Amino acid sequence: MYGLVNRALQEFICQHHGDASWQAIKTMASVDVELFVRMESYPDDITYRLVGAACESLNIAPATLLRNFGRHWVLFTGQEGYGSLLDGAGSSLQEILSNLDDLHVRVGLMYPALKPPSFSCANVSDDGLTLHYFSERPGLAPMVIGLIEGLGERLGKSLTISQTSDRNTGADHDSFDIRIA
Numbered sequence: 001m002y003g004l005v006n007r008a009l010q011e012f013i014c015q016h017h018g019d020a021s022w023q024a025i026k027t028m029a030s031v032d033v034e035l036f037v038r039m040e041s042y043p044d045d046i047t048y049r050l051v052g053a054a055c056e057s058l059n060i061a062p063a064t065l066l067r068n069f070g071r072h073w074v075l076f077t078g079q080e081g082y083g084s085l086l087d088g089a090g091s092s093l094q095e096i097l098s099n100l101d102d103l104h105v106r107v108g109l110m111y112p113a114l115k116p117p118s119f120s121c122a123n124v125s126d127d128g129l130t131l132h133y134f135s136e137r138p139g140l141a142p143m144v145i146g147l148i149e150g151l152g153e154r155l156g157k158s159l160t161i162s163q164t165s166d167r168n169t170g171a172d173h174d175s176f177d178i179r180i181a
């Protein structure tokens with residue numbers, strides 16, 4: 001994944017656990033990259049190793065870390081340099097989630113080697129929707145939940161999210177039911 005993601009992970013860990021923790025996590029993950037370059041593409045394996053080492057060293061379950069990182073991504077990373085992309089994606093959760101593929105196409109103009117996920121919405125109503133999530137990468141459904149939670153916070157909406165299909169239990173993709181209060 002692009003360095004942008006690894007840098008955001010670094011900022012997230014440093015903000016909550018300090019710089020020394022991040023250095024220890026990099027060492028534990030055998031990652032000897034001094035500083036991730038946002039516009040450079042790195043093997044996915046590096047990101048997975050960093051997440052694994054962070055969970056082990058901080059004694060946090062992967063689902064919890066990924067979920068909190070997802071919220072952080074929307075509320076901080078997305079906000080900092082890419083707030084206008086998020087704003088342009090829509091003004092309601094239904095609209096933004098329906099436009100996620102377009103959003104990543106726009107991101108891909110800046111990051112040409114991007115391998116974005118794909119989303120589709122179903123059962124869209126005023127008080128909720130079903131979100132289908134497709135990715136070539138395994139294990140990131142908890143991050144999607146955190147990303148949606150971050151979008152909800154950004155919009156000042158209280159959400160109830162439940163996973164309705166799960167690749168971990170044999171489904172071909174992950175899906176979520178989202179209720180908007």
Ligand code: HEM
Binds near residue numbers: 002005082085115140
């Ligand atoms: C303006 C805000 C956003 C930017 C700049 C952005 C950019 C990116 C980038 C650079 C990656 C790494 C992919 C790669 O390097 O190949 C990524 C992955 C991802 N993005 Fe976004 N994104 C944004 C918003 C969102 C939102 C709102 C969601 C909501 C669900 C989302 C869902 C994901 C997921 C789940 C991945 C993990 C990769 C995968 O599943 O295969 N992104 N995004």
